[in-house]
Amino acid sequence: MEALILTSRHLRRSMPTVCRSCDRKLRQRLARSYTKTSRPDIYDVVCVGGGPAGLSLLAALKANPTTASLRVALIEAQDLSKLRSWQLPSDRFSNRCSSLTPSSAQFLNKIGAWGHVRRDRVQPYHEMQVWDGVSDARIEFDWAPGSAPSGRTIAYMIENLNLTSGLLRRIDELTGITILDGVRVESIALGEETEELDFREWPIVHLAGGKQLAARLLVGADGANSPVRAFAGIDSKGWDYGRHGVVATLALEGNGWAGDDMKIAYQRFLPTGPIAMLPLPGNYSTLVWSTTPSNAALLKSLTAKDFTALVNAAFRLDPVDLEFMHTMSSGHEDELAWRLQHTHFDAQAIPQNVVGVQEGTIASFPLRMRHADTYIGERIALVGDAAHTVHPLAGQGLNQGQGDVESLAKTIDYAVSHGQDIGTRMSLEPYNAERYAANHVMLGVVDKLHKLYSVQTGPLVPLRSWGLSAVNAMGPLKNFIMQQAAGNGIKLL
Numbered sequence: 357m358e359a360l361i362l363t364s365r366h367l368r369r370s371m372p373t374v375c376r377s378c379d380r381k382l383r384q385r386l387a388r389s390y391t392k393t394s395r396p397d398i399y400d401v402v403c404v405g406g407g408p409a410g411l412s413l414l415a416a417l418k419a420n421p422t423t424a425s426l427r428v429a430l431i432e433a434q435d436l437s438k439l440r441s442w443q444l445p446s447d448r449f450s451n452r453c454s455s456l457t458p459s460s461a462q463f464l465n466k467i468g469a470w471g472h473v474r475r476d477r478v479q480p481y482h483e484m485q486v487w488d489g490v491s492d493a494r495i496e497f498d499w500a501p502g503s504a505p506s507g508r509t510i511a512y513m514i515e516n517l518n519l520t521s522g523l524l525r526r527i528d529e530l531t532g533i534t535i536l537d538g539v540r541v542e543s544i545a546l547g548e549e550t551e552e553l554d555f556r557e558w559p560i561v562h563l564a565g566g567k568q569l570a571a572r573l574l575v576g577a578d579g580a581n582s583p584v585r586a587f588a589g590i591d592s593k594g595w596d597y598g599r600h601g602v603v604a605t606l607a608l609e610g611n612g613w614a615g616d617d618m619k620i621a622y623q624r625f626l627p628t629g630p631i632a633m634l635p636l637p638g639n640y641s642t643l644v645w646s647t648t649p650s651n652a653a654l655l656k657s658l659t660a661k662d663f664t665a666l667v668n669a670a671f672r673l674d675p676v677d678l679e680f681m682h683t684m685s686s687g688h689e690d691e692l693a694w695r696l697q698h699t700h701f702d703a704q705a706i707p708q709n710v711v712g713v714q715e716g717t718i719a720s721f722p723l724r725m726r727h728a729d730t731y732i733g734e735r736i737a738l739v740g741d742a743a744h745t746v747h748p749l750a751g752q753g754l755n756q757g758q759g760d761v762e763s764l765a766k767t768i769d770y771a772v773s774h775g776q777d778i779g780t781r782m783s784l785e786p787y788n789a790e791r792y793a794a795n796h797v798m799l800g801v802v803d804k805l806h807k808l809y810s811v812q813t814g815p816l817v818p819l820r821s822w823g824l825s826a827v828n829a830m831g832p833l834k835n836f837i838m839q840q841a842a843g844n845g846i847k848l849l
Contacts, residue, residue, distance in 0.1 A: 396547070396560050396568035399429045399534070400778065401768070403575040404541060404561070404584050406432030408516065409740030409757040410577030411523035412467065416765035418530040419467045422773050423765070429534040429569055430527075431561065436537040440528070442521045446637075449477070450515040451603045451717035453642040455621075455634065455751035457511050460758040464519075468529070473514070473522035479636050480509040481619040485705065488809070489626040489675050493821035494705075510621075511751065513634050513642065519754075540564045544574070544587040558779075559587065559735055573779040575737050575764070577757075580726060582742035588733040594726035594745070597806065599629050600652035601723050601748055602645040605714035606667065611639045613704050622707045623749070624671055625809035626678070630749045631670045633707045640714075641707070643667060644748055646806075651682050652720040662688035663718065664710040671706045673699055723747055725803055727796065732788045735779035737764055744795050750802045756795055763790045 401417065403410045414430055417423045444450065456464075464470040487494035497510060527533055543562045547555025547570060559574040576584025585592065612619055612635060619635040629646030636642055645655070645667070655663060665688040669678055677695055681688055726745040731738045740757035767787040771778045778784075808820055 395553075396555070396570040397429075398427070398570045398572075400426040400572045401428040401575060402431065402559075402561055402569050402571035402573070403428070403577055404431045405577035405579060405582075405740075405742070406430055406434065406436055406520075406537065407577060407579070407740065408519050408523065408754060409761055410575070411520060411527060412464070412469065412758060412761045413575060413577065413739065413765060414533055415469055415523060415526050415530065416463075416467045416761060417768065418527070418533060420765065420769055422769050424532070426768075426772070426778075427534075428532070429536060431539065431541060431563065431569070432535075432537045433540050434537065436524060436535065439517065439521050440524050442517050443474075444477075446476070447640075448714060449605045449636050449640055449642065449717075450517050451605050451642065451714075451719055452516045453513055453634065453636070454516055454519070454754040455511045456514050456519075456758075457755045458509055460755045461512055463758055463762050464523075467526070469523050469526040472525040472529075474518050477515060477518050477637060479513045479619060480511070481513065481621045481635050482508040482510060483618065484510060484621040484623065486623045487625070488817075488821055489624045490817055491821040493825050495825075513621075513636055516754075536563065536567070536569075539567075541578075541583055544583060557734060571735065571779075572777070573735055573737060573768070573784075575739060576742040577739050578742055580724075580741045580745050582738065584736065585728060585738055585742050588736040588738075590728050590730055590733060590736075590738070592726045592728045594724060597646075597723045597725070597747065598648070599646050599723045600649050600720040602643070602647060602652050602655050602718070602720045604643045604663070604667075604719075605636070605717040606633070606641045606643050606664070606710045607712035607714070608639045608641055608708045609711050610708050612708065620707075622671065624706075626670065627675055627810060629806070630809065631667075632749070632751075633667075633671070634751075641710075645670065646723060646747070646749065649722075654682060654685075656718055656720060657685075658688065659686070660713050660715075662686060663713055665689040665692045667710050667713075668692060669695070672696065672701050725799060727799055730788060731760070731792055732781060732784040734781050737784055737787065739764060743791075744799060746799055747802050747806050749806060750798070752798055752802070756798060759794070760787075760791050763787050 403413055410430060414428055417426060417428060461470060483496065483498040485494065485496055540563070541561060542564050544559055547558050547560045549556050555570055559571045561569045561571065561574065574584060576582045578584055614620065621632065621634045623630055623632040628648050628651060631645040633641045633643055655666065658666065666681060669681055669692045673695055681691055684691060724745055725747060728738055728743045731743045739760040743760060744756060746753050746756065764787045767784060768778050771783040776783045808816065811817060
């Protein structure tokens with residue numbers, strides 16, 4: 357269809373009738389959004405936020421013939437030219453990596469972005485070992501013969517910058533996307549009615565420098581502290597975990613116990629939080645360690661040798677021994693060597709020894725859970741972290757965002773093909789209905805897992821250990837869980 361040409365008649369027709377009294381009160385509350393000399397540019401879709409979610413949405417809309425003629429704009433505070441030219445040597449990796457499920461990769465391929473990702477820096481993994489740090493109960497996630505939806509791959513480890521750079525290259529390949537980067541959103545407000553146009557129910561995005569954009573649909577892909585969500589008056593509920601996620605890029609003594617043909621991810625649940633080591637190409641891995649703020653501060657203060665010693669200890673020592681090592685300010689390498697003489701473990705059931713950490717990659721961030729009350733408002737839609745924030749223990753944050761984008765793009769496609777106004781709450785309701793419940797279940801499961809494995813003593817320890825071992829022995833149930841995690845399972849809601 358042709359790009360939408362918005363006239364006074366089109367705009368007035370989409371607005372409900374407002375009584376004079378209500379109209380007068382509304383005008384008193386709202387500051388004037390524009391003047392005759394500063395009229396906003398009109399767009400069908402304005403997306404605030406140039407991360408994976410926002411970029412994927414714009415690529416999906418422009419790659420689809422039904423929605424390709426929509427007038428769309430992206431607003432991003434960072435300079436995107438640096439991301440377009442992003443590259444690192446083959447032996448260096450960013451410390452912010454994500455686990456991408458096969459279904460998310462298929463969506464990226466569908467919108468034409470997967471081919472623009474640097475695949476030599478993407479590492480598929482084929483098995484995941486998860487165990488209880490207190491009881492050593494264990495579960496192995498790998499595809500049973502004939503049950504894998506896409507080969508043996510459970511997920512792909514990808515640097516966030518690699519994904520973002522690939523999406524930008526795909527967007528540059530497409531046409532009709534206005535990119536406003538390196539510019540800050542100063543405010544968002546409803547517009548007003550003039551003799552020519554009626555913007556009383558349209559969001560007007562005010563940018564630094566005076567530029568204004570009127571959005572038929574304003575999409576918030578602008579992170580956990582979303583200005584779009586704040587403008588819409590949508591509350592977000594949740595809590596902080598009192599934990600920090602420590603990330604780093606590690607070098608191992610080898611390419612994994614099974615080499616490059618069978619990469620394995622590892623996760624051990626400790627009383628202070630889970631520690632995960634996820635494979636990157638070659639002998640590199642990315643670390644995500646959820647721990648207390650004091651432990652995180654210690655880890656960031658250590659020398660490279662002591663840091664690697666403490667990471668190795670976290671996969672090998674008893675939690676009591678590990679707790680003692682967290683009280684030390686130095687000497688962790690020697691302490692670990694002594695304690696390993698008195699510790700028994702199966703070397704091939706845990707990651708290979710860490711022999712180094714990439715300089716400048718040790719960092720931490722606070723962990724929290726948040727969920728917006730709704731993902732939509734009148735002419736508003738939220739995706740990704742603007743709608744929900746999840747604990748990283750399940751590696752589902754990026755995949756939830758991609759699921760949001762795929763669903764929203766499908767909803768917009770339906771509205772356009774059926775002649776609907778894409779910004780009305782009625783048109784957006786299918787997106788909210790599909791994604792809210794699914795994300796709520798995932799957030800709840802991950803939150804309960806975190807709390808369950810934070811217990812160090814009492815009857816919960818043997819109960820959870822029995823449950824983990826039982827699931828490991830039930831092939832069909834384990835395959836069902838893996839299908840759900842991979843995004844290929846049946847819809848539960």
